[in-house]
Amino acid sequence: MLKHGLDPADRRRPDRLSDRELADRHQAMQGFLTVAGPQLDQLYNLVGLSGCNVLLTDAHGIVLDQRVSDGDAQQFRDWGLWQGADWSEAAQGTNGIGTCLAEGRALTIHRDEHFHTRNTAMSCMDAPIWGPDGRLLAALDVSSARADQTERYNRLISAQVASTARAIEAVFFRSSFPGARIVVASDDPSEQAMLLAVDRDDLAIGATRAARRALGLEREGAIRPRPAADLLGRQDDLHGFDRGERAAVIRALARAEGNVSQAARALGIGRATLYRRMARLGIGDEPARLSHD
Template identity: 55%
Template sequence: MAFFSGRAETRLHADIVLSAALSANGPARSPVAASWWRSHVQYGLDPAGPARRQAERTTRTELRQRRQRADFLLHMAANRLDRLFRCVAQSGCGVFLSDQDGYVLDGRWRNGDASSFENWGLVPGCNWSEAAVGTNGIGTCLAEERSLIIHQDEHFLERNIAMSCMDAPIHGPDGQLMGALDVSSARSDQTAVANQMIAALVRQAARQIEADCFRHSHHGQRIILVGEAEDPGEPSDTAVTALVAVNEDDLVIGATRAARNILGLKTVGAFSPLPADDLISAKTQPGGFWSAERSTIVKALARQNGNISSAARELGIGRATLYRRMKRLGITANDEAPSLRS
């Protein structure tokens, strides 16, 4: 365990958990201890005992209903789950997809590892929220909405300390939390180094699922990658999902969670359409008609490969007028094309 030096060999797991969770500064210094505090104080769970609501399968009817509600996510994630499983199967890992409430909806595992996951209750229909089983990969990932690793005795419940879980949240096209992608190891000798490598694959797969969902939801619209996230608490590979959807009027009408964070948009839900140039471009020049006119001229020049006479005809103005406007707007030949032919 990264934060605490004591090990379960010398102290009971429950003693370590409760000591850290209830200490004056433990939860402030360690995200794991903060989760332990929630598990014990907020949810009333006992690390030495069974979960208040054990990770048991829900009814077939409820599982079917949950899968129906998450049909879009399940459909978009299926191929990514298959690919991820091919990468980790030989290391004794299973791949699992949960909904936003922590219920496992789908999974992949080898036949030889089935009994381990069955014994843990890590199968479709089981509730792995923090409120149900305390600190664990799926539940804590959903509670904190961030990628994480819960390695062995970082789990709250003693009965889960043989597990290693690598998780990443999945946000929908509207920025809303949809579920969690989990890879859990059925091997008690899983190392922290192996966890880090697998965690990178999990983050990448989760971000690809988000991008697939967003592109599908905005089919037919222009999709733009707006840049890299600057959140130090989240790995830089989230930048692959910093996407916005732009309609035929050059208005941004949709944005992924990563793009919303970069552009300062509301985190979830719909927002009023915004001009793409105003939202995405650096605010180094005046906006309004100045920006619109400059953009129109630059695009015309680009379409005509820098030919000023052709660009002027496209814009319906004279060549001399275009020169004057280019000068007023600060457009130069070197800025807009390798060569501007007249």
């Protein structure tokens, strides 16, 4: 790419961080790498036998983790598809990792679509991973150098890469809000990355990038806490304190496993008072759920 001053005929391997620099990057993203590891293992179990290299980078295109067979390792090491290597677009021109990060979308760079001629034997399928703050966090890459790799096979791998990237994003989001309830903000079960983190007061305090976009929340950074019911479009006839009181009563009944007397004691009121409030708030006396001991 001219704007980066790169020569497509350059045969040098990608620059690689020193061991100390790579260790520092690992340390900075240790929590993310820990939760992503099992997902990398699952992806590698699906594609590894076909000669693929599974790589996970940071947002700057530095390879932080990978899965590759012993038989294929030397070939990928010779190409520089290895931990510590810089595969940003600024360093390597058009390539799966760098272009995925530059454009923020899933894509495939097949053989001679690569900028450097030395990379044209590879096919690379990539998907971005977004952090809990809505910012680009990483790229997931599967690279293959099989001569018989077809575009149809690439599409199958690409779909699996995108699915795994969403799974990593969802797992990391959940681990980032350990004290919150995680709510899927979509009726579509395939939208595993459209999540809200809801606190004990039923306020949404976190949202994945997909949820931010769908619900019109802040694009990046912390979100302003909002009632989860408002964001999810739940309508009822209660407003203000009545809505909060209803939520408090329902929580007390749930913790008491439906025992009204126990829930009343937890709330510091009499059982008769609790019954009156339940009637006013529209909380039905369902025999299968409530007891009166």
